[in-house]
Amino acid sequence: MQSLTSGLGNSSNVNKGTINPQQVKRVLISRPNHRLGNLLLITPLVQEVQTLFPNATIDVFIKGNLGPIVFENFTNVNQIIRLPKKHFDELGNYMKGWLKLKKNKYDLAINADKNSSSGRLSIQLVNAKFKCFGEQATDLSSQFSDYAHIAKYPVYDLRHFLASVGMNVSNTPIPNLLLQLSxxxxxxxxxxxxxxxxxxxxxxxxxxxxxxxxxxxxxxxxxxxxxxxxxxxxxxxxxxxxxxxxxxxxxxxxxxxxxxxxxxxxxxxxxxxxxxxxxxxxxxxxxxxxxxxxxxxxxxxxxxxxxxxxxxxxxxxxxxxxxxxxxxxxxxx
The missing domain is CATH 3.40.50.2000 (Glycogen Phosphorylase B;)
Structure with missing residues (x-):
């Protein structure tokens, strides 16, 4: 599937105008994967979005049932849109998940893994004013020695994307992984x-x-x-x-x-x-x-x-x- 969707979606082709952070009220983060480690690895991105857009609510598009467990106590996380872990066994729920995603409107949609075919597809299909697919024309690895890290490069990619649409973003340390406990x-x-x-x-x-x-x-x-x-x-x-x-x-x-x-x-x-x-x-x-x-x-x-x-x-x-x-x-x- 990755070969079929490798050319799908390009941030520069779909984003026009300048983003106003004060007007960003709804954000989607897409990581359609069910593994615990992969969901934990996007918590730095969730924290980054919370910091950049404190007045926005965040929807997370994932697979499986671990999302409510991982993102509990993240106050900005509003909705977890889930695909079933084994979609061939639950085709009805699989289609419902995609349809639910399609119905929502967002100010900003972010693909958390640029190598994910389903992640890129989800951003292509969603109704959003600004779309960050994660691809970069600039090689950010030459700028950041830790860019290769799977929890960090989505944050670097987002910052680079936001700068390209007119937002001032500081290069503060990348947030750590976090499961918020009471x-x-x-x-x-x-x-x-x-x-x-x-x-x-x-x-x-x-x-x-x-x-x-x-x-x-x-x-x-x-x-x-x-x-x-x-x-x-x-x-x-x-x-x-x-x-x-x-x-x-x-x-x-x-x-x-x-x-x-x-x-x-x-x-x-x-x-x-x-x-x-x-x-x-x-x-x-x-x-x-x-x-x-x-x-x-x-x-x-x-x-x-x-x-x-x-x-x-x-x-x-x-x-x-x-x-x-x-x-x-x-x-x-």
Whole structure:
């Protein structure tokens, strides 16, 4: 499908005139994807839109059922327009989602992933005065060293687009990933943590699982886990389990298991650092805005690295266990 829609939509061809930020009242952000990580990765864009257009409401066009969970407490988010995760199984609801999108009128519509065929199609079809497809005539990677990051380039693209239609936009730091928690949720997370490990110690949170080739072997984790125990005797070492309820360290550490995404985030919020491979859970820890030590062996660090809050991405193919331990120590400082 991407080859069929690669030439679909061009911001310069459809946008005429100058945008007035005071008149932007309705904004659409399109990311028709169901994966947790991909939805978390557009939260910086949502925050950017909230900052640029504080009086606007935001509709989000996605797939699946995670949108209300991820965007809860984002006060500007008005409506989540959903396509079913498996559209061939729910063709009626799939068509209803597209028709609902078509009925709305927006002042600004933004494609959050320039490489998404369905994202570009949605912006082409929607009724909007200004449309940001995400394509750029200018190579922004030469201007911004972190442009390749999947959570950051949509913000850079939006800023570049808005400048092209007459809006003054400052190059402030890109917002971090964020899942907005209530004080009650954070307090519940602390109670859950304190029920598992002593509250007198800070907690290093391990996530030993990942999908496919991103998952490190049992043997790899055995060596790393033993070294973590040796280097951090004054910390609780706890493992957060995946939905599959498996452990690459054979459940050697105290464990926490939940399928509640917001509860997991609140649990993370009360720990000192997250250590784990590139995964949706890693991005969830980043959205809790705690330090994250992301372990990479097959995916690109410049595209998926955790950032903010003393977070760091480590290519384990090019570093040693000494580097990994030092990264944890740096994040705890």
């Amino acid at each position: 004080p009650e949720e954070v307090a519940k997370g602390k109670a859950l943590l304190d029920a598992i490990v002593p509250a007198s110690k800070k907690t290093i949170c391990l996530f030993t699982f990942a999908t496919g080739a991103k998952c490190y072997s049992v043997e790899w984790w055995a060596v790393f886990y033993e070294r973590i125990l040796k280097e951090f005797p004054d910390y609780n070492i706890l493992e957060v389990l995946p939905v599959e309820n498996v452990s690459q360290i054979h459940f050697a550490a105290p464990t926490y298991y939940s399928k509640d995404i917001r509860e997991i985030t609140a649990f993370f919020k009360n720990t000192a650092v997250f250590v784990g491979a590139d995964s949706g859970m890693m991005h969830l820890a980043s959205a809790a805005q705690l330090p994250v030590v992301g372990l990479f062996s097959v995916t690109k660090t410049d595209k998926y690295a955790p950032y903010g809050a003393k977070s760091v991405a480590i290519n384990t193919n090019e570093t040693t266990i000494e580097d990994w331990i030092q990264a944890i120590k740096n994040s705890l400082e």
